[in-house]
Amino acid sequence: MTHVITQSCCNDASCVSVCPVNCIHPTPDDAGYATAEMLYIDPDGCVDCGECVAACPVDAIVADNDLLSADRRYLEISSRFFADPAHKPYSSKPEPVRIPRVEVSDRRLRVAVVGSGPAGCFATEQLLSCQGLDVEVHVFDRLPTPWGLVRFGVAPDHQRTKLIAESFERTAGRGGVEFHLNVEVGQHIMHHELLAHHHAVIYTVGAPGDVKLNIPGEVLPGSYSATEFVAWYNGHPDFAEQSFDLSAERAIVVGNGNVALDVARVLASDLNYLASTDIADHALKALARSSIREVVVLGRRGVAQAAFTTAELMGLVACEGFEVIVDDGGEPRRESEPQGVNAVKASILAELPRRPTRSTEKQVVLRFLGSPVEILGDDKVRGLRIVRNELIDDGQIARATAEIDELECGVVFRSIGYRGLRLPELPFDDVHGTLPNERGRVVESATRTPVRGVYTAGWIKRGPSGVIGTNKKCAQETVEMLLDDYSTGRLAAPTQSVGDLRTLIARRQPQTLDYQGWQAIDRQERSAAQGQLRPRIKFTSVADMFTAASAVAAPG
Numbered sequence: 001m002t003h004v005i006t007q008s009c010c011n012d013a014s015c016v017s018v019c020p021v022n023c024i025h026p027t028p029d030d031a032g033y034a035t036a037e038m039l040y041i042d043p044d045g046c047v048d049c050g051e052c053v054a055a056c057p058v059d060a061i062v063a064d065n066d067l068l069s070a071d072r073r074y075l076e077i078s079s080r081f082f083a084d085p086a087h088k089p090y091s092s093k094p095e096p097v098r099i100p101r102v103e104v105s106d107r108r109l110r111v112a113v114v115g116s117g118p119a120g121c122f123a124t125e126q127l128l129s130c131q132g133l134d135v136e137v138h139v140f141d142r143l144p145t146p147w148g149l150v151r152f153g154v155a156p157d158h159q160r161t162k163l164i165a166e167s168f169e170r171t172a173g174r175g176g177v178e179f180h181l182n183v184e185v186g187q188h189i190m191h192h193e194l195l196a197h198h199h200a201v202i203y204t205v206g207a208p209g210d211v212k213l214n215i216p217g218e219v220l221p222g223s224y225s226a227t228e229f230v231a232w233y234n235g236h237p238d239f240a241e242q243s244f245d246l247s248a249e250r251a252i253v254v255g256n257g258n259v260a261l262d263v264a265r266v267l268a269s270d271l272n273y274l275a276s277t278d279i280a281d282h283a284l285k286a287l288a289r290s291s292i293r294e295v296v297v298l299g300r301r302g303v304a305q306a307a308f309t310t311a312e313l314m315g316l317v318a319c320e321g322f323e324v325i326v327d328d329g330g331e332p333r334r335e336s337e338p339q340g341v342n343a344v345k346a347s348i349l350a351e352l353p354r355r356p357t358r359s360t361e362k363q364v365v366l367r368f369l370g371s372p373v374e375i376l377g378d379d380k381v382r383g384l385r386i387v388r389n390e391l392i393d394d395g396q397i398a399r400a401t402a403e404i405d406e407l408e409c410g411v412v413f414r415s416i417g418y419r420g421l422r423l424p425e426l427p428f429d430d431v432h433g434t435l436p437n438e439r440g441r442v443v444e445s446a447t448r449t450p451v452r453g454v455y456t457a458g459w460i461k462r463g464p465s466g467v468i469g470t471n472k473k474c475a476q477e478t479v480e481m482l483l484d485d486y487s488t489g490r491l492a493a494p495t496q497s498v499g500d501l502r503t504l505i506a507r508r509q510p511q512t513l514d515y516q517g518w519q520a521i522d523r524q525e526r527s528a529a530q531g532q533l534r535p536r537i538k539f540t541s542v543a544d545m546f547t548a549a550s551a552v553a554a555p556g
């Protein structure tokens with residue numbers, strides 16, 4: 001028997017360090033880790049001890065005997081991964097995750113972490129785990145709720161992925177961490193003020209902006225970004241009042257990443273299925289009135305270049321309530337056949353029907369080799385003009401042909417990536433939408449000189465790539481740089497005390513919440529869902545969250 005990693009793999013590699021036979025790869029020390037879709041257990045190496053099952057924070061690991069039939073393909077995926085010649089070196093025991101030992105003990109290290117999403121939580125955990133270090137971490141978030149994209153980005157039907165929040169709760173419960181929720185850096189407290197109260201500041205604010213298509217018609221009513229739709233159905237307070245016109249029969253999602261699949265799945269899913277998730281109430285009601293029967297996911301390149309992961313494709317295909325159809329745009333010329341795990345993705349796509357086989361159901365159409373050139377309509381979106389592409393440079397580039405097609409639709413979602421936003425008082429890399437940095441040390445754009453005391457991790461450090469656990473390795477690297485600077489005297493001691501910090505925050509933002517405030521919100525959201533299949537009913541306004549936090553006393 002072997003164990004198998006399945007769809008909700010978060011890549012945080014908790015399983016790697018407990019495996020006694022080093023059969024889980026890529027490890028954070030392996031070259032392919034940063035770009036891996038997920039982690040894999042070598043079926044030939046697994047000794048069936050089950051240590052990884054207990055360590056997995058998102059319940060993604062099961063014994064092969066217990067695999068659901070929809071998940072049996074993960075066995076093939078694992079075998080193919082290890083059969084790939086590029087993965088042959090995955091055989092030696094990796095170095096254990098390095099937790100640096102810091103000898104500086106004259107003063108307590110005080111660090112501000114801005115953003116309480118995965119990168120912020122992993123950075124906090126890493127700081128607190130450092131042996132010999134007297135450290136306190138102040139975590140800031142502009143919202144009253146922590147965990148960032150785990151709450152507002154991960155799709156509501158991916159509850160197992162959200163289990164990672166339990167490990168963030170354990171971090172938050174450790175001594176030495178203080179949360180300042182509902183406090184916006186740049187508004188309630190400025191960057192230079194944070195630096196005056198801390199040795200160092202780590203920015204882990206993610207990439208909340210979206211990328212534009214820059215085509216005519218993009219501003220028409222009915223043309224939206226996936227970023228705002230995702231935030232809306234997940235109950236983000238900034239998007240709760242937004243409305244989406246779902247009155248037409250066809251929606252088009254432009255882009256071929258995992259976010260595009262999330263949007264398509266939510267649009268096409270059966271209402272009873274969504275009603276068992278923590279989707280925002282307003283979204284559930286709007287989707288109940290939706291007339292959408294067909295969602296076209298439009299990829300500019302071919303089947304072999306799709307950015308969505310094999311696991312997410314399998315999840316989409318396994319959904320009930322709609323059929324997944326492939327329109328590959330005619331036989332694309334393949335200079336090279338997909339290898340390894342990508343071969344499984346290609347074979348799943350090859351097995352999918354080319355036209356509807358179940359006439360009564362909704363459909364998700366995965367259409368390839370098409371780029372939008374104009375969103376059509378006068379007062380609102382009526383259709384999309386699409387140019388057919390051909391692939392050149394071994395599939396690297398999609399080149400437009402003269403072939404144009406028009407597809408009627410009532411709504412277009414662009415899902416072509418996220419983008420980091422400029423932060424006050426800090427340098428910014430406009431090309432990549434990131435904080436310019438060297439291994440997490442923020443640097444001046446022109447000179448690449450480190451900005452003293454300023455660090456970054458997560459999407460604002462490396463751009464919007466990877467899954468939740470990818471941020472763990474990313475945050476570890478950043479903390480290593482910070483501690484190196486601390487132990488070599490390159491950080492300035494704070495000029496203001498923690499008391500000064502609390503006074504300043506209370507004066508600027510009287511509605512600050514601490515971690516107990518969030519726990520009160522959490523309890524009320526869960527209890528509101530009691531007797532229903534839903535895990536929680538989310539508050540979607542900051543005012544309601546604040547009332548909930550103030551009204552309920554923390555447990556004694």
Ligand code: NAP
Pocket residue numbers: 213254255256257258259260262299300301305306307308312371372415416417418464465466467
């Ligand atoms: P992504 O994976 O980078 O995909 C972006 C897609 O947009 C690509 O297919 C890209 O095509 C396409 N694109 C870019 N510019 C375009 C243009 N001008 N016209 C047409 N298409 C264009 O981004 P994402 O889907 O936003 O996801 C962001 C990250 O979050 C990814 O790492 C993703 O895996 C992760 N995520 C993971 C999960 C999960 O694990 N369940 C869920 C959601 C998100 P090209 O490939 O041709 O450039």
